[in-house]
Amino acid sequence: MKRAWLLLAAFTALACGQGPEQGVIVEFRTDLRLAGEEPPDMKSFLVRVRDSQGRMLRSQEFPAMAPAPNGFLGRLGLVGEGAGDGHLEIFVEGRIGALPTIRRTVRTIIRPGPPEHVVIELNRECLGIRCVDDKTCVPSFGCIPPEYPPPSSHQRGGGPDCDCNSFFPLCFGARWAYKVWSKMPGGPSVWMDKSWSISQYAPIDPQKFGTEMGFIQFTNDSTGFLRNRWLTVDAQGRLWWRKDDVFDRSGDPSTRLFYSLPGKLRLDATHNAIGETWSQEYSTTLITSSANVATEKHNDAWAVVRPQDVPGMQKEMVAAQLTSDRTLCHERIDAADSITEHKYFCFVRGIGKVYETDVGVQSEEVLSRYDVPGCASGP
Numbered sequence: 194m195k196r197a198w199l200l201l202a203a204f205t206a207l208a209c210g211q212g213p214e215q216g217v218i219v220e221f222r223t224d225l226r227l228a229g230e231e232p233p234d235m236k237s238f239l240v241r242v243r244d245s246q247g248r249m250l251r252s253q254e255f256p257a258m259a260p261a262p263n264g265f266l267g268r269l270g271l272v273g274e275g276a277g278d279g280h281l282e283i284f285v286e287g288r289i290g291a292l293p294t295i296r297r298t299v300r301t302i303i304r305p306g307p308p309e310h311v312v313i314e315l316n317r318e319c320l321g322i323r324c325v326d327d328k329t330c331v332p333s334f335g336c337i338p339p340e341y342p343p344p345s346s347h348q349r350g351g352g353p354d355c356d357c358n359s360f361f362p363l364c365f366g367a368r369w370a371y372k373v374w375s376k377m378p379g380g381p382s383v384w385m386d387k388s389w390s391i392s393q394y395a396p397i398d399p400q401k402f403g404t405e406m407g408f409i410q411f412t413n414d415s416t417g418f419l420r421n422r423w424l425t426v427d428a429q430g431r432l433w434w435r436k437d438d439v440f441d442r443s444g445d446p447s448t449r450l451f452y453s454l455p456g457k458l459r460l461d462a463t464h465n466a467i468g469e470t471w472s473q474e475y476s477t478t479l480i481t482s483s484a485n486v487a488t489e490k491h492n493d494a495w496a497v498v499r500p501q502d503v504p505g506m507q508k509e510m511v512a513a514q515l516t517s518d519r520t521l522c523h524e525r526i527d528a529a530d531s532i533t534e535h536k537y538f539c540f541v542r543g544i545g546k547v548y549e550t551d552v553g554v555q556s557e558e559v560l561s562r563y564d565v566p567g568c569a570s571g572p
Contacts, residue, residue, distance in 0.1 A: 267317075360542055364566055371560055376556070453475045
């Protein structure tokens with residue numbers, strides 16, 4: 194009880210079962226690694242409470258120290274006084290220093306009678322996810338409206354199910370982890386962790402693309418790089434990049450990158466005969482947070498190649514996948530206005546990308562873990 198009291202003393206006093214006669218008791222739980230565990234996912238968490246008019250009622254940051262018995266972080270008691278019409282928005286942000294690692298928003302109401310018990314989970318399933326369209330990441334639900342409690346009938350993430358016959362199966366909840374190897378110019382090679390997750394199915398950009406929907410592929414890596422990428426699949430099964438949002442260290446979009454229609458080709462599995470070639474022209478428009486706009490033209494040359502002809506030093510780590518008859522490898526040379534990029538990609542049906550190499554900068558990405566709902570999972 195001593196540890197819980199030390200943590201809760203910073204909150205409204207709710208230790209040993211005490212609480213407001215009327216209001217909301219908010220309990221914070223997590224399955225993340227905390228301060229004192231390596232590597233930590235969160236060392237502190239910020240709590241901000243606003244009323245329905247947006248007025249700040251409380252803002253405070255609390256330590257998140259291991260161990261957390263049964264995932265318990267603490268409780269916060271909220272009473273009706275000063276909360277206007279009783280509608281509250283509770284924003285919670287896990288942090289390492291000033292870097293946000295996880296976010297959750299809950300909207301609830303203080304009603305007459307016994308206090309309502311609200312549980313806010315900061316769980317690994319939502320680590321790093323940046324939802325759009327005023328939604329929040331909720332474990333087992335994905336990105337949904339922040340009203341509490343979440344509706345039990347809500348469709349997880351939306352969008353179609355994963356196509357297990359696809360070389361890049363997309364559906365809510367699909368996740369991939371990669372080991373990224375890079376050869377530093379004039380220096381040693383380094384390894385980095387990178388992960389992808391399909392976090393939401395949402396409108397790409399109503400102003401530019403109307404009602405068109407796309408899957409959001411969230412990317413983060415061990416350097417703190419965060420990005421949402423909108424992906425669409427056309428009637429022929431081709432996969433396109435449509436828009437990127439790159440986030441700064443505060444978690445807000447710092448740059449936006451739009452691809453001209455129909456987008457930048459990510460994968461066209463209709464081209465699957467060894468030696469087959471084709472090309473695609475498109476343009477990109479980069480918009481920074483300071484409203485600077487830059488447009489660049491691209492002309493990508495593609496080819497289907499044999500897995501054994503793909504260069505790379507780390508291929509043996511995924512040798513089993515690369516020798517499978519369910520594997521497809523493509524070469525892409527992007528001749529842009531500013532630079533030429535030369536890459537190879539290998540995909541496996543029902544899994545997705547298993548290997549990528551960038552010849553120019555000497556980097557390789559090797560699949561280390563994957564979980565494709567309804568299709569496959571593994572190390």
